[in-house]
Amino acid sequence: MTPQILRLFALYGFKRSRVDHQSTQLHITLVDSFRFENGFEDTFYAKTEITNVILKHPLATNIVSAISFFNLEENDSIILCDALHIRLYNEQDIFLDPLCIGGINIGGIELKPDWEETNIRLWGMPQETYIAF
Numbered sequence: 001m002t003p004q005i006l007r008l009f010a011l012y013g014f015k016r017s018r019v020d021h022q023s024t025q026l027h028i029t030l031v032d033s034f035r036f037e038n039g040f041e042d043t044f045y046a047k048t049e050i051t052n053v054i055l056k057h058p059l060a061t062n063i064v065s066a067i068s069f070f071n072l073e074e075n076d077s078i079i080l081c082d083a084l085h086i087r088l089y090n091e092q093d094i095f096l097d098p099l100c101i102g103g104i105n106i107g108g109i110e111l112k113p114d115w116e117e118t119n120i121r122l123w124g125m126p127q128e129t130y131i132a133f
Helices: 109-123
Strands: 007-012 015-022 025-031 064-070 073-075 078-081 083-088 093-097 105-107 128-132
Touching: 025 083, 064 078, 083 109, 093 109, 105 109
Parallel strands: none
Antiparallel strands: 007 015, 015 025, 025 078, 064 083, 064 128, 073 078, 083 093, 093 105
């Protein structure tokens, strides 16, 4: 059975964020600590570092150079978006796609064309909000 990724926690220096899968969107909030709430009987938690799974050069200096939010919405203390593309200074990419049946699909930039095709077919051309650091 393939695990469903419904919640991610990310650590950026001293800042922490939580990314939740909600229907077809990502809900991103800043958090003070990582808390795991178990809402389902069959749920178990696993910890991994994406540097070992997604990135081509896991030992490189992985510093965010830019973030692209697709169909960005801000709601109180929550950021909503249809997908998230994180670009690192070492030219590696992380792409988060919530349209996956198994929850949040995490991978490299190779996920983006499939996500774009599905998004355009269902809702039209996505609006990209690009933030460079």
